[in-house]
Amino acid sequence: MRLEMRDVSKSFGPTRALEGVSLAVDGGEIRALIGENGAGKSTLMKILSGAIRPDTGTITLDGEPFAPSGPRQARDRGVAMIYQEIALAPDLTVEANIMLGRELSTYGLVRGRAHRRIVRETLELLDHPDIHPAIKVRSLSIGAQQLVEIARALTANARVLVLDEPTSSLTGRDAERLFQLVERLRDRGMAIVYISHFLEESRRIAQTFTVLRDGKNAADGLLAQTSEEAIIAAMVGRDLNELFPQVPRTIGEPILDLRDVALHPESQSGLVLHRGEVVGLAGLVGAGRTSLLRAIYGLDPVRTGVVRVAGYPARNAGPAERIRQGVGFASEDRKTEGLALSRSIEDNITLSALDRHSQRGFLRLGQRRAEAAELMRKLAVKARGPRERVGNLSGGNQQKVALARLLHQHAHVFLLDEPTRGIDVGSKAEIYRMIGEQAAQGAAILIASSYLPELFGVCDRIAVMSRGRIFPARPTHEWTEHKVMELATQLSS
Amino acid sequence: MPPAPASHILGQTPRPRSDVTTTRQPFLRQGVRVTGSEAKLPAQAALRGTLGWVWTVLGPFLGLILITGLFAYLTRETGSFLTLYNWRIIAVQTVVVGVAALGMTLIMISGAIDLSVGSTIALVTVVVALIVKRLDPAMPLALKGGFALALAMCSGVLLGGVCGAINGALTAGLKVVPFIITLGSYKVYRGLAKWLSSSTTVYVPSDAKAWWFSRILAAEPEPRWLLVAPGVWVLALLALVLAIVLRQSVFGRYIYAVGSNEATARLCGVSVPRVRVWVYAIAGLATGLAGVLQFAYLSATGDSTTADGLELQVIAAVVIGGGSLSGGEGSVLGTLIGCLIMSVLNNGCVHARIPNPAQDVIIGVIIVAAVTLDRIRRGSR
Numbered sequence: 076m077r078l079e080m081r082d083v084s085k086s087f088g089p090t091r092a093l094e095g096v097s098l099a100v101d102g103g104e105i106r107a108l109i110g111e112n113g114a115g116k117s118t119l120m121k122i123l124s125g126a127i128r129p130d131t132g133t134i135t136l137d138g139e140p141f142a143p144s145g146p147r148q149a150r151d152r153g154v155a156m157i158y159q160e161i162a163l164a165p166d167l168t169v170e171a172n173i174m175l176g177r178e179l180s181t182y183g184l185v186r187g188r189a190h191r192r193i194v195r196e197t198l199e200l201l202d203h204p205d206i207h208p209a210i211k212v213r214s215l216s217i218g219a220q221q222l223v224e225i226a227r228a229l230t231a232n233a234r235v236l237v238l239d240e241p242t243s244s245l246t247g248r249d250a251e252r253l254f255q256l257v258e259r260l261r262d263r264g265m266a267i268v269y270i271s272h273f274l275e276e277s278r279r280i281a282q283t284f285t286v287l288r289d290g291k292n293a294a295d296g297l298l299a300q301t302s303e304e305a306i307i308a309a310m311v312g313r314d315l316n317e318l319f320p321q322v323p324r325t326i327g328e329p330i331l332d333l334r335d336v337a338l339h340p341e342s343q344s345g346l347v348l349h350r351g352e353v354v355g356l357a358g359l360v361g362a363g364r365t366s367l368l369r370a371i372y373g374l375d376p377v378r379t380g381v382v383r384v385a386g387y388p389a390r391n392a393g394p395a396e397r398i399r400q401g402v403g404f405a406s407e408d409r410k411t412e413g414l415a416l417s418r419s420i421e422d423n424i425t426l427s428a429l430d431r432h433s434q435r436g437f438l439r440l441g442q443r444r445a446e447a448a449e450l451m452r453k454l455a456v457k458a459r460g461p462r463e464r465v466g467n468l469s470g471g472n473q474q475k476v477a478l479a480r481l482l483h484q485h486a487h488v489f490l491l492d493e494p495t496r497g498i499d500v501g502s503k504a505e506i507y508r509m510i511g512e513q514a515a516q517g518a519a520i521l522i523a524s525s526y527l528p529e530l531f532g533v534c535d536r537i538a539v540m541s542r543g544r545i546f547p548a549r550p551t552h553e554w555t556e557h558k559v560m561e562l563a564t565q566l567s568s
Numbered sequence: 569m570p571p572a573p574a575s576h577i578l579g580q581t582p583r584p585r586s587d588v589t590t591t592r593q594p595f596l597r598q599g600v601r602v603t604g605s606e607a608k609l610p611a612q613a614a615l616r617g618t619l620g621w622v623w624t625v626l627g628p629f630l631g632l633i634l635i636t637g638l639f640a641y642l643t644r645e646t647g648s649f650l651t652l653y654n655w656r657i658i659a660v661q662t663v664v665v666g667v668a669a670l671g672m673t674l675i676m677i678s679g680a681i682d683l684s685v686g687s688t689i690a691l692v693t694v695v696v697a698l699i700v701k702r703l704d705p706a707m708p709l710a711l712k713g714g715f716a717l718a719l720a721m722c723s724g725v726l727l728g729g730v731c732g733a734i735n736g737a738l739t740a741g742l743k744v745v746p747f748i749i750t751l752g753s754y755k756v757y758r759g760l761a762k763w764l765s766s767s768t769t770v771y772v773p774s775d776a777k778a779w780w781f782s783r784i785l786a787a788e789p790e791p792r793w794l795l796v797a798p799g800v801w802v803l804a805l806l807a808l809v810l811a812i813v814l815r816q817s818v819f820g821r822y823i824y825a826v827g828s829n830e831a832t833a834r835l836c837g838v839s840v841p842r843v844r845v846w847v848y849a850i851a852g853l854a855t856g857l858a859g860v861l862q863f864a865y866l867s868a869t870g871d872s873t874t875a876d877g878l879e880l881q882v883i884a885a886v887v888i889g890g891g892s893l894s895g896g897e898g899s900v901l902g903t904l905i906g907c908l909i910m911s912v913l914n915n916g917c918v919h920a921r922i923p924n925p926a927q928d929v930i931i932g933v934i935i936v937a938a939v940t941l942d943r944i945r946r947g948s949r
Contacts, residue, residue, distance in 0.1 A: 124835075147837025162835055164828035166896035171821050176836030178818040185816055227836075 076102035076137060076234045076266045078154070083132030085118055092118040093129070093290045098268075100235070100283075105257065105267040107281035107298065109274070111310055113470070113499050115290040116239070116270050123237060124156045125149040136235070147176065155228030159240040161220045163212045170194045170208035173227045197226045201256060217361075218249035225256070236260065237268045242276060243360050243525070250564070254280050273527075274303055275556060288312045307528065311500060318504050319532035322511030324351045326535070328385070330519045331402075331488050333371065335380035338363045339543035343380065346538060346548055348488065348519040353510060354548055355534035356523040358563045363543040364523035365407060368490045371521075372404040373397050384488065398427055403486030405477050407493035407523070409470075413477045416466035420458055421447035423465050423476050428484040450479040455505055471502025478509060489513065489520040495529060507533050527556050539563050624890050624897075627942050628905040631888075635909060635934075639916030649919040656787045656796055662911040663785060663799045664689070664862050666904060668878065669885045670803075670810050671732075671854030673903045676886050677814070678847045679827035679895025680739065680746035685855050686878035687757035688731045690871065692859025694761045696724040697770035697870025704776035714778030717868075724863065725856040731757060732852015733845060740841035754879070761872035770870035777868055784864040799861055806854065811900040823847055827895025885910050888938045909934070 078100050085093040093115045100106045110116050121127045122134070125143030134141045136152060143149035149156075163172045170187075173194050179186045194208045203222055212220060221241060228236060238257070242250040257280060261267055271277050277284060278298050286294040286309040294301075294309035311318055327350030337343045344367070348354055356364045369375040371382050373393040383389040384400045394404070406413035414423050424447045425432060432443040447461040454475040458468055465476055474494065481489055489510075495503045510520055510533055524530050530537055531551060538548035539562040546562055643649040668685050675682050699720035707716050731753070738749045783790050785799045794801070814820040822843045825833040834840050862875060889906030891898030913934065917927040 145837070146835045150837065162829070162832045164825045164832050164896070166828035167821065167824055171824070175821065175825055175833070176838055178821065180818045183817045183819060184812075185818055185821065187816070 076153075076264065078134075078136055078141075078235045078266050078268075080119075080122075080134045081132055083119070083122065083129045083134065085122065085127065085129050091290055093122075095132070096287065096290065096292055098285050098292075100266045100268055102234070102264040102266045103261055104283060105261050105269055105281040107277035107284040108268055108270045108287065109277060109284055109306065109310060110287035110293075111500060113289075113497065114287040114310075116287060118290070119287070120156060120237060120239060120270070123149065123154055123235075150176075150228075150231045150233070153232050153234035155231055155233035155236050157221065157224050157228065157236065157238045157241055159243055161217065161224065163220055163223060165213040166211060168209050168211055169206055169215070169223055172212050172223055173197065173208075173230055175227070177231060193230060194226070197230050198222075201226055201229070216249075218245055218252070221245070221249075221253065222256075233265070235266045235268070237270070239270045241269075242271070242273075245359070248564075250276075274306055275560060286310055318500070318507065320504065320508045320511060322508070322515045324511070324515040327351045327517060330385045331371070331521075332383035332385070332389075333380070336367075336370070336377060336382060337379045337545075338366055338370070339545075340379075342544040344538075344545040346545065348521060350487075350517045350519055351514050352536070353514050353520045353522065353534045355530035355537040355551075356521065356540055357527065357530055357537055357559045358523075358525075358540035360525065361542075362540040362563065363545075364540050365492055366543070367540070367545070368404060368492050368521065368523055371397075372402060372490055374404070398484055398486075400488075401486050402488045402490065403427075403481030403484055404490040405474075405481060405492060405494055407496060409473055409477050414465050414473060416464070416473075418465060419462045420451065420456065420465055420468075420476055421461035424450055424461075424479045424483050427480055446483065447479075450482055451476075453482070454479050454509060469499070469502075471498035471505075474498050474502065474506065478506065482513075487518045489518055491520065491522045493524055493526075494522060495524070495526065503529075527559060531556070624899060625902045625905060628889050628902055628909065628938070631938060631941075632905050632909050632912065635912055635916070639912065639920055642916070642920040646919070649916060653787065654915065654919070656789075658908070658911050658915050659800045660785050660787055660797050661915065662907050663797075663803050664858050664865060664875075665878065665881055665885060665910065666803045666907040667806060667861060668855050668858035669882045669903050669907050670806055670900060671851030671858075672879075672882045672886050673889075673891060673898050673900060674810065674814070674823060674847050674854075675746075675851045676883075676891045676893065677827045677895060677898045678823045678844065679830065680844065680847070681750065681883070681893070682732075682735060682848070682851065682855075683747065683750040683879050684731065684735060684753040684757050685858075685882050686875040687754050687761065688728055688852070688855045689859040689862050689875040689878060690873065691731065691757045691761040691764075692724045692727055692856055693863040693866060693874055694765045694770055694870035694872050695727055696720045696860060696863045697772050697868065698764060699723055700772045700776050700868070701770065704773060713775055714780075717772075717776055717778050717781060721860045721863070724860040725853055728856015728859055729849050729853040732855060733849040735852070736845035736848025739848070740844045758872070765870055765872045767872060772868040772870075781864065781868065785861065799864065802857070802861070806857070807900050807904055810854075814900060819843075819846070824896060827897075829896075881910060884935050888935060890942060909938075 080096065080098045082095045082097060083093055084091070084095055096115065096119065098108070098119070108116055108119070122129050125145045125148055128142065136154070141152060143152060143154070164175065167175070170190050174190050179189050191208050195204065198204055198206050201222060206215070206219055206222065212223060215223065241253060245253060257267060257269070269277065269281050281298060284296060284298050284301070284306070285292065286306060288310060289312070293312065294306065329347050330350050331348040333344045333346040335343050346354070356367065358364050366375060370377045373391065373396065377391045381389050382391055384402060387400045410416060415426070421444055425443050429438065432439050444461050451458065451461060456472050456475045456479065458472060465473055468476065478494065495506055514520055522530065522534065531554070534551050536548040537551055537554050537559065539546045539559055541563050640650045648654060668689065672682060672685065700716050703720065704712065704716040735750055735753055738744070739746045742749070783798060785797050787797065789795060789797050814823065822833065822838050825836070825838060826840055826843050830840055863870065866874060885906035886898060886903050887893070887906070888909055889898070889902030889904070891903065910931070913931055914927065917930065922930070
């Protein structure tokens with residue numbers, strides 16, 4: 076089995092998503108596909124799954140041309156995808172999900188007995204007979220749901236398996252089980268493409284790698300013979316100092332006190348943020364980083380303890396009061412929570428502090444627009460003007476609008492949840508610069524991120540979270556990626 | 569290519585699996601982490617899996633018993649509520665809403681909605697009445713008094729199917745949300761009914777009514793061994809057929825899959841537009857049947873103003889029975905119980921001499937309470 080893509084290009088309107096990309100993987104090989112968000116990995120996956128067609132280039136499976144017209148056909152040819160987000164119907168049973176689209180039937184009625192036999196045998200071959208076929212998928216853990224997806228791929232005669240960041244929501248032990256399973260499939264002759272931006276994870280599982288950057292091949296080779304620095308440089312395509320501009324700053328007095336706040340019964344955070352300080356929160360998806368930020372901001376209840384903002388009464392408050400206290404929060408989910416996509420840039424920037432522009436309940440539109448335009452200039456938001464719909468902007472510019480809102484409300488405590496997820500390298504550098512400038516002007520910044528190079532690049536201190544527990548923050552230079560991951564996955568059984 | 573166990577890729581026949589055992593790693597014994605109760609009690613999990621549908625209708629069923637008990641207590645002096653005769657009436661009163669609600673169950677499981685149910689029913693009664701009125705006098709003597717009526721009733725069912733198919737085709741073809749499409753057809757079908765009937769009630773000549781016609785929804789069934797009116801049996805039969813379709817057929821699984829996660833269904837090669845059109849067409853046939861039964865309930869008159877607001881009653885019944893507006897959930901049995909709860913409420917309030925305005929308030933409160941309780945119960949699982 077050999078999957079080969081040669082000189083594949085794809086444009087969406089003026090945007091060139093892929094430009095002459097080549098990729099080959101043989102049976103018995105696991106190839107890591109590495110790249111930043113927006114490098115073209117997901118476009119490549121969509122082409123393989125048949126969701127979109129390449130403009131130019133050829134794809135062959137064992138020498139035969141492969142141009143699937145849809146997901147169904149790709150599956151029939153033996154190419155299966157495991158997406159980062161679980162693609163199962165939660166209200167259907169394990170059995171119905173695995174057989175979905177390939178049911179065996181007599182006169183339209185499902186042959187339940189035959190289904191259960193196939194499903195049971197497949198789950199046994201995956202060494203997981205403990206997943207009951209008649210259980211609804213909704214009630215399974217994420218790890219078990221992923222196994223159901225793999226089982227679905229296997230019953231569909233998959234010979235090429237593409238996994239897209241499959242460990243992003245798994246605990247350490249589940250991830251290790253997944254690695255062992257993937258290795259067994261490789262040993263049986265499957266060709267596997269493993270997409271990830273965790274370098275250590277890629278090294279753990281894959282032998283060969285391909286780096287994509289801005290839709291082009293940036294590097295290719297054997298992982299064992301390539302240094303970490305070389306891969307990062309290929310991914311980012313620029314000097315690391317250029318990506319993380321250093322703004323000189325001094326650490327001031329404490330401003331946000333979370334010492335006794337806890338999401339976990341046995342673990343108080345012990346965290347105090349100072350003016351002029353950038354603190355990172357590392358951890359796996361589901362470790363509680365988002366819950367912590369939301370609890371500080373008052374979107375979720377604080378389980379135990381009190382959030383103290385310097386100069387204000389110590390009590391747990393809702394978002395309106397936090398905004399008055401100078402606390403700002405940028406959601407990880409800018410499309411559904413962070414921004415009102417159908418509204419204009421100026422509406423989005425000024426929404427959290429509209430009273431600044433109102434007089435007896437009426438808005439001073441000119442003043443509001445001028446201020447929004449000023450912030451757009453400051454953050455280099457690329458748009459036609461303050462009245463443009465936010466939904467029309469690119470991901471990077473949307474994120475800048477979300478952050479401009481925090482500047483507009485004069486926040487001096489920034490709670491940023493995955494502030495650079497899914498945006499281009501240029502916007503990232505601008506956001507890092509903004510973070511540095513705000514800290515230099517005396518703001519305290521708390522960043523939750525799954526992207527470790529970013530935390531290492533911008534933070535003064537890093538704290539690791541695991542299953543609701545917060546480990547003490549330590550200066551960044553005392554950490555290594557390995558130490559962080561060790562702690563993040565340690566308690567996750 | 570038929571689906572096969574994964575043996576092809578693992579290069580072995582599933583049995584014997586001796587070589588698998590040797591490669592078994594320690595972690596494989598422990599299995600994946602399954603949520604709490606299942607990890608501890610696999611037997612219970614299996615039982616819940618197979619009896620899941622019983623579990624989901626348990627809440628509505630208890631609600632039905634509770635409400636019945638309440639009205640039995642309120643009417644203990646007259647005793648008119650808990651009589652066989654009254655329950656036959658309740659059954660008959662449930663038929664029209666029930667048949668329409670079964671169709672709506674399919675639609676709501678697929679994640680859609682149909683607001684045109686009441687209008688479709690009105691249109692069907694008018695068209696059936698018009699057909700009988702025109703056709704019966706033209707019939708040869710041997711076929712008089714019945715044939716035209718039967719033919720018209722069959723056409724009525726088909727008309728419902730066409731109305732539904734149009735809704736489905738527009739939703740799938742124009743890619744406009746079902747709420748808007750059926751809001752439009754709600755007006756259009758009602759308008760057509762008024763237009764065709766010239767906004768008056770259409771009466772059928774009495775000699776066109778067959779001997780069996782008045783028995784369809786008679787509270788006292790004839791012959792007696794039927795136990796309930798033939799219309800009730802129609803409802804039961806339709807429920808049985810749809811239950812089998814939903815639980816056992818490939819099409820039924822596609823309905824749940826589309827409602828539960830449309831993207832996944834598409835990914836697995838399910839033709840989502842086709843499923844949507846068929847769901848609306850089949851539900852339309854049920855609505856058509858409900859229209860024909862309403863025509864019988866109105867003693868063979870076509871009324872363009874009948875069944876006004878019935879769609880909301882139907883949606884309420886599905887939701888009380890465990891259906892969800894966001895799709896993926898709902899069952900035939902649950903819907904039937906939901907319909908019964910509504911009829912028992914209506915009927916019980918009359919027997920308990922609760923004034924009409926208070927009835928509306930009570931029913932409104934019960935709908936909200938039922939769905940809230942159901943949400944809490946599910947959340948606690």
